[in-house]
Amino acid sequence: xxxxxxxxxxxxxxxxxxxxxxxxxxxxxxxxxxxxxxxxxxxxxxxxxxxxxxxxxxxxxxxxxxxxxxxxxxxxxxxxxxxxxxxxxxxxxxxxxxxxxxxxxxxxxxxxxxxxxxxxxxxxxxxxxxxxxxxxxxxxxxxxxxxxxxxxxxxxxxxxxxxxxxxxxxxxxxxxxxxxxxxxxxxxxxxxxxxxxxxxxxxxxxxxxxxxxxxxxxxxxxxxxxxxxxxxxxxxxxxxxxxxxxxxxxxxxxxxxxxxxxxxxxxxxxxxxxxxxxxxxxxxxxxxxxxxxxxxxxxxxxxxxxxxxxxxxxxxxxxxxxxxxxxxxxxxxxxxxxxxxxxxxxxxxxxxxxxxxxxxxxxxxxxxxxxxxxxxxxxxxxxxxxxxxxxxxxxxxxxxxxxxxxxxxxxxxxxxxxxxxxxxxxxxxxxxxxxxxxxxxxxxxxxxxxxxxxxxxxxxxxx
Amino acid sequence: xxxxxxxxxxxxxxxxxxxxxxxxxxxxxxxxxxxxxxxxxxxxxxxxxxxxxxxxxxxxxxxxxxxxxxxxxxxxxxxxxxxxxxxxxxxxxxxxxxxxxxxxxxxxxxxx
Numbered sequence: 001x002x003x004x005x006x007x008x009x010x011x012x013x014x015x016x017x018x019x020x021x022x023x024x025x026x027x028x029x030x031x032x033x034x035x036x037x038x039x040x041x042x043x044x045x046x047x048x049x050x051x052x053x054x055x056x057x058x059x060x061x062x063x064x065x066x067x068x069x070x071x072x073x074x075x076x077x078x079x080x081x082x083x084x085x086x087x088x089x090x091x092x093x094x095x096x097x098x099x100x101x102x103x104x105x106x107x108x109x110x111x112x113x114x115x116x117x118x119x120x121x122x123x124x125x126x127x128x129x130x131x132x133x134x135x136x137x138x139x140x141x142x143x144x145x146x147x148x149x150x151x152x153x154x155x156x157x158x159x160x161x162x163x164x165x166x167x168x169x170x171x172x173x174x175x176x177x178x179x180x181x182x183x184x185x186x187x188x189x190x191x192x193x194x195x196x197x198x199x200x201x202x203x204x205x206x207x208x209x210x211x212x213x214x215x216x217x218x219x220x221x222x223x224x225x226x227x228x229x230x231x232x233x234x235x236x237x238x239x240x241x242x243x244x245x246x247x248x249x250x251x252x253x254x255x256x257x258x259x260x261x262x263x264x265x266x267x268x269x270x271x272x273x274x275x276x277x278x279x280x281x282x283x284x285x286x287x288x289x290x291x292x293x294x295x296x297x298x299x300x301x302x303x304x305x306x307x308x309x310x311x312x313x314x315x316x317x318x319x320x321x322x323x324x325x326x327x328x329x330x331x332x333x334x335x336x337x338x339x340x341x342x343x344x345x346x347x348x349x350x351x352x353x354x355x356x357x358x359x360x361x362x363x364x365x366x367x368x369x370x371x372x373x374x375x376x377x378x379x380x381x382x383x384x385x386x387x388x389x390x391x392x393x394x395x396x397x398x399x400x401x402x403x404x405x406x407x408x409x410x411x412x413x414x415x416x417x418x419x420x421x422x423x424x425x426x427x428x429x430x431x432x433x434x435x436x437x438x439x440x441x442x443x444x445x446x447x448x449x450x451x452x453x454x455x456x457x458x459x460x461x462x463x
Numbered sequence: 464x465x466x467x468x469x470x471x472x473x474x475x476x477x478x479x480x481x482x483x484x485x486x487x488x489x490x491x492x493x494x495x496x497x498x499x500x501x502x503x504x505x506x507x508x509x510x511x512x513x514x515x516x517x518x519x520x521x522x523x524x525x526x527x528x529x530x531x532x533x534x535x536x537x538x539x540x541x542x543x544x545x546x547x548x549x550x551x552x553x554x555x556x557x558x559x560x561x562x563x564x565x566x567x568x569x570x571x572x573x574x575x
Binding site for chain 2: 238239240242243297300301302303305307308344347360
């Protein structure tokens, strides 16, 4: 989320409507009344655009559901759709009740640098909003992001997790873990205020705040659960367990791609010409990730692997999310291409160390989220002046190591926080209600045992 | 009357159907099945990891014909389903004791 205008509101204490730069430079609006009218139109455009962007991000839930369902087996397909459904629905209620207040509420000093605490249930005078945005519009955009962070985990824990245990996890990440991470940066907290080296961390749309947060929780969940029965042969060698619907998986990738044009350009938080640059960088990085992933699987395995190429697209998109405003097109392509390569090796790596992630969520969101965030410190083209004080030029663009250090600090802090808190959460669930279904249930599939009916029924057999 | 059962490659079904029609067969039943023969299946690669396909997808064609048509039907299937490569399938012929058309109750050759 771009914070330069937020800075003005947070620390100068001013409120009201920002006047876009292009209006001030012309002579068309010479009088006060004209300026006010233009600003009101701009504010309306900002609100409409961000609501549309929020809807695009909410639609990404459908993409996640299809990718995860497609890459897992038919016997647990209803379960995976149900988990995705509850990630949004449980998450939305809790993010409304407490998450938003933790992320954005209260003052930004002392403990407020790490955790917020005002505007519970979006009520009272302490409810934060950004720039010209209505608080309800800003909330809708934010809740879409919270649901995205939560839903990343469901694929990594697919086909073997108790449904009620999953809902418990989903509730806690949406209510507490994700909002705290947001607080540190987009909520005006300690990373945004300069971290440890006085240079603000930069994660424009959430490579680490959203994707790596989900990826780290996915890593802990999949590790604590253990692999699916049959994932490893007697000698411990990983075996492929083919997903039941590759068209689902790739359609899901397309839907996510479309949603990303709300995720990244929407994070500008205003209807501004800058969204075009962000959209192009987003498209190029995703495309580069897919092409490189395709080429690598082709070279390694003799044939271009369809679902890994889909993962490559998502890897490129995840990676450029942090820097989509800060980098140029070459930077976006390089970031996407490197992420497309990283994801191939990361998937085999986690397979080898017995962390069974059926959809590649840890590699796509965790590893490539971390990489993309750090890459801002290398590829940023914006100095403090051009970025409104939120960013320095990257190492490759003559800006020295300041931004790179800030990026590494941010990534390490967020990863450590999420790994520890989600690890504690999953262990607590495991010790109390249990995390994993019985062997019998896992072999028969979760659909009938967890939800009462299979995802696919035979018309002939049920009449 | 004989029951002819043929296991063929799925993409050969249309050719086999046309060949059987060509020699005067009046009906058949098909099903998608899976199985293995002497080769014992093969391996495929998914997300960079190999896995065994023990049961290879095939189509099973079944038809009941008059004794006089058996040799022509077997020859038609053999010729139409052949690619010359491993996995072309098998044909077997068995006796049929009784045949009934459900709608009319006709039996034997009249029910064909």
